[in-house]
Amino acid sequence: MRRLLLTGAGGFVGSTIRAEAAAGRFGDWDLEAAPADLDLRNGDAVRAWVEGVQPDGVLHLAAQGFVPRSFEAPGETFDINVGGTLHLLQALSAAGFTGRFVYVSSGDVYGLVPDADLPVDEHRLAQPRNPYAVSKVAAEELVLMWHRTFGLDAVIARPFNHIGPGQGAQFAVPSFASQIVAIERGAERVMRTGDIDTTRDFTDVRDVVAAYNALLRAGRPGQRYIIGSGREYRMRTLIEMMCELAGVEVTLEQDPARMRPAEQRRMVANAALLKEHTGWEPLIPIRDTLNAVLNDARGRA
Numbered sequence: 001m002r003r004l005l006l007t008g009a010g011g012f013v014g015s016t017i018r019a020e021a022a023a024g025r026f027g028d029w030d031l032e033a034a035p036a037d038l039d040l041r042n043g044d045a046v047r048a049w050v051e052g053v054q055p056d057g058v059l060h061l062a063a064q065g066f067v068p069r070s071f072e073a074p075g076e077t078f079d080i081n082v083g084g085t086l087h088l089l090q091a092l093s094a095a096g097f098t099g100r101f102v103y104v105s106s107g108d109v110y111g112l113v114p115d116a117d118l119p120v121d122e123h124r125l126a127q128p129r130n131p132y133a134v135s136k137v138a139a140e141e142l143v144l145m146w147h148r149t150f151g152l153d154a155v156i157a158r159p160f161n162h163i164g165p166g167q168g169a170q171f172a173v174p175s176f177a178s179q180i181v182a183i184e185r186g187a188e189r190v191m192r193t194g195d196i197d198t199t200r201d202f203t204d205v206r207d208v209v210a211a212y213n214a215l216l217r218a219g220r221p222g223q224r225y226i227i228g229s230g231r232e233y234r235m236r237t238l239i240e241m242m243c244e245l246a247g248v249e250v251t252l253e254q255d256p257a258r259m260r261p262a263e264q265r266r267m268v269a270n271a272a273l274l275k276e277h278t279g280w281e282p283l284i285p286i287r288d289t290l291n292a293v294l295n296d297a298r299g300r301a
Helices: 012-022 043-053 067-072 074-094 131-150 172-184 205-218 235-246 272-278 286-300
Strands: 002-007 029-033 057-060 100-104 153-159 190-193 224-227 251-254
Touching: 002 012, 002 043, 012 029, 012 205, 043 074, 057 074, 057 205, 067 074, 067 131, 074 131, 100 131, 100 205, 131 153, 153 205, 172 190, 172 235, 172 286, 190 235, 205 224, 205 272, 224 272, 235 286
Parallel strands: 002 029, 002 057, 057 100, 100 153, 153 224, 190 251
Antiparallel strands: none
């Protein structure tokens, strides 16, 4: 078994990776998850951890990923997302690391994309519009500099929206699932929503995890890869699907207090390059994903 150093193991995606690995669905990697108390801003602690693990591969998920927080505390966001990545790269160099490094960035780096330019692919230049996305672009370039200058075997992943069991209830899809489960159990059959007619490219988190495994195995060094389903869904459509799966009828009412200006009315990604280079493609139907989200919400209620 090869040792895979995993940062961000306690988050939504990290927890999914650990579950998939436990079920034998994440290659032949022996996961070495970062300790919960490891602060990537502490270079000495990062170096000591890497020296102790001596990994054969790295999947770097850890980040300050909440966009509103990045506006409130941009310095903190850069310290974690860029400075933390720098400390990890320095520690790997000091340990003589020669394996594959996958850096998980975000589709948010593309910023505002005109409808005429959809779907987004790797040829589009990043135009970030918030400090979080800027920090991700900066960290990408740091990783790729390490590739060009020091020969690090590195690839960049740019995932778009992913959903699935285990996602926090503060996110839209699990939040709506929780409301639907409450309606199943006798709550008022009214859901108050914000703007649910924008579109986004949603991929099941387990398919996203499979994409990371594919990049560890077959991604090409120095390449950026988009991860997405290639389909755009309105949130209204997802709510209607979940109501159908749950067998409930609801009335949707727009709540002015929940309305937010949405610069990006539509979004969809093109992951053809990832499929070409690794064979990856999303396999889990959206209805199966939503059913898993509903079951997860039932287990939490």
